[in-house]
Amino acid sequence: MKKPSFISAISIIIIAVLLSGCAQKGKTADYNLAELSAKLEKSGAFSDILSPVEADVAAQFYGIEPGDITECSVLCSTGATTEEIGLFKCVSEDAARKVKAAADKRVESQRTAYESYAPKEMPKLDDAIVVQDGVYVFYIVANDASKAREVLKSK
Numbered sequence: 001m002k003k004p005s006f007i008s009a010i011s012i013i014i015i016a017v018l019l020s021g022c023a024q025k026g027k028t029a030d031y032n033l034a035e036l037s038a039k040l041e042k043s044g045a046f047s048d049i050l051s052p053v054e055a056d057v058a059a060q061f062y063g064i065e066p067g068d069i070t071e072c073s074v075l076c077s078t079g080a081t082t083e084e085i086g087l088f089k090c091v092s093e094d095a096a097r098k099v100k101a102a103a104d105k106r107v108e109s110q111r112t113a114y115e116s117y118a119p120k121e122m123p124k125l126d127d128a129i130v131v132q133d134g135v136y137v138f139y140i141v142a143n144d145a146s147k148a149r150e151v152l153k154s155k
Contacts, residue, residue, distance in 0.1 A: 045144045111125050140152075
């Protein structure tokens with residue numbers, strides 16, 4: 001009688017360990033948006049001066065529901081370029097999917113706005129970084145997107 005209970009206990013422990021390992025794989029990194037934004041800005045990826053934008057203004061720029069984000073760090077260029085950093089922490093992964101879709105639309109709206117005004121900006125938009133990592137969404141348009149990607153990888 002003791003052997004089945006011992007085997008059952010071992011089985012439960014093995015299952016618990018396996019399940020906890022699976023849970024860790026799906027865990028999203030936790031980003032400090034202000035710190036990440038500063039690293040991006042200092043990376044040399046941008047040729048224009050970037051200025052911070054308030055969350056409510058950023059939500060309007062991107063067409064985002066303010067209730068979908070809990071935190072953001074958005075820096076925009078002077079307007080002469082398309083360069084921009086938009087980092088968002090959302091209330092859920094569903095909200096993050098909506099924010100990512102809005103960021104994808106932002107690339108297209110910027111393309112429309114700048115194609116005749118400043119056609120030299122099109123390559124930056126072609127290389128725009130729009131990614132979702134769990135509840136986080138990153139929108140980055142840089143003069144040198146490879147340097148911005150390196151900062152994101154180093155997190």
